[in-house]
Amino acid sequence: MTATTTPGPLGQTLAAPSGFIRDTLAVAGRALRAVSRDLEVVIPPVFIAIFFFVVNIATLERLTEGAAAGFDYTAFQMPTAILLGVTGVSRAPAVVLDVQNKYMDRMLLTPVRRTSILIGHMLADVAVAAALTLPILALGFILGVRFEAGVYGVVAFVAIAACWSLAFAGFGYAIALKTGNPAAVNSSFMLFFPFLFLTTSYVPRDQLTGWLDTVAGLNPVTYILEGLRSLTLDGWQWGELAKTMLAIGLVGALSMSMSLAALRGRVNQN
């Protein structure tokens, strides 16, 4: 086959390579704009956290404080409420929607860095998780909780909660990118139960016995709760905080590896 045509010069596109940070911030900005339109995603976790915070204090405070003089059960419970509020809060379901409505293809057609698509969403998650801790903290202050570690302890408390939220969110992104299935992403919430209830959510570690004590010892959330509690009850306990960061790091390394592998699978053109 032969064809003859008169070619013109290739035009000059306006596009230019962007940077990783600019790409990531663009994705994060979009994700944060969407949060304000998806308040139904963020309000229930806060409501549930506050509900259990109040109910647990009302039902268990007298038992625990009766058992140990001077024990501040409200301060003890606040980290549990915080983790209830921020665990599983992520934009992973929005990523599934992007896959389903083909907007993911629109992004993949652009030169945006593939990792920025994931990291940008996670950056937004960190901001949302930090924001979600604030009403629970406010309630804690109203109920009389004080931070032995001071104002910087409050900042560290929020940062640890946000980091944990991010580490856990990696599982949701892995499932979202791997399956593109909203039901599968919602089922990742199931991971939440062993993490958050086979641990020291309601009573101190020394009150746990038998298999529950063994499982709690293996559960990274135990060390995150202990680190958070140390900021309210004991001040700067660097050993506790180091174990907290190690636990978050281990869970984060696992979940991020899974989510990055799922991202590669989603964008590898196969």
Next chain:
Amino acid sequence: MSFAIADGPATTLSPGSSSTQRRLAISAQGLSRTFDANDAVRGLDLAIAPGEIYGFLGPNGAGKSTTVRMLCTLLAPTSGTAHVAGHDIVADAQKVRLRIGAALQDISLDPRQTGTELLRLQGRFYGLKHSVIDERMRALTSLVDIGDALDRRIETYSGGMRRRLDLAAALVHEPEVLFLDEPTTGLDPASRARVWDEVRTLNERLGMTILLTTQYLEEADALAHRIGIINAGQLVAEGTPEELKRQVGRDIVIAEIPGDVTAARDALSNIPGIDSIDAEHHVLRIATADGATTIGPVAIALDTAGIDFDGLSLRSTTLDDVFLELTGSRIQTDTTNAHASTSTSTSTSTSTSTSTSTSTSTSTETR
């Protein structure tokens, strides 16, 4: 396949050479894609010059969209190579992405964003500065033509509005090469005409190279400088619309036979000037270089053989005839949509008193 470029002295280039790949807007050599045991695209060769509108015509499932997804770097080829804007689609995918725009068959929008937000974000993804994005927004607003709705969430848009916004999103960065995968599917006639105008404008004013896939024959005929016909994953013909039609014959005489079409075909076998006769149900399609001269002898031959016919009509060759000739089947399209816009073909119909032909420019009674 070779490709002659009339740039100064006419030069025939092979799409496989590296110098040609740099000069061509799109080139492909033996491009193939397999899904499990299904060969979606088989050994595709393409050579599309800068500034060309290339129509990729074929029925659903022919491999058009798979080809576009490979050329847009969304899908890796199973074998073969391709270059877009001078860059390898696999090795230099990121460079390709900077230079292309695409409106895919499935509209790729985020319904939770507003039109404005989506276009601005698109500009950021392409590294445009805020001032450039502002400028492009003003330019694209007239294309999108959805008024204040641009500041509403996309989930409130009609199908036509979404399709136009999708096209605008592909144009934010003024790509060198634009891929339009069935861009007018689902559009009303007015929107369709507007997209056609825009495609012509982009090509004429900016020199944008456009690869347009379509299953609408009129669309390919009206817009494309050259057309590639794809069927079952293979390119079966390529050329300008006129070249392709000439392969079949200049005119088509349609004879509607209520009885035995085989006998009718036999009766016409000795008429001079007939290039080919295809029988389909109760219709004979007689390809000829000169329909006006042939239609009379056809009527006489059928009458002499005692074969009843309900109608005889004459029309120009269409791309559908080309497709039928090449593949043995017709392109199945949504006829409502396919005929919704202004036809660009000119045909002459010479019909019998009971003719049911709908191709009407001039009609002459023969009985």
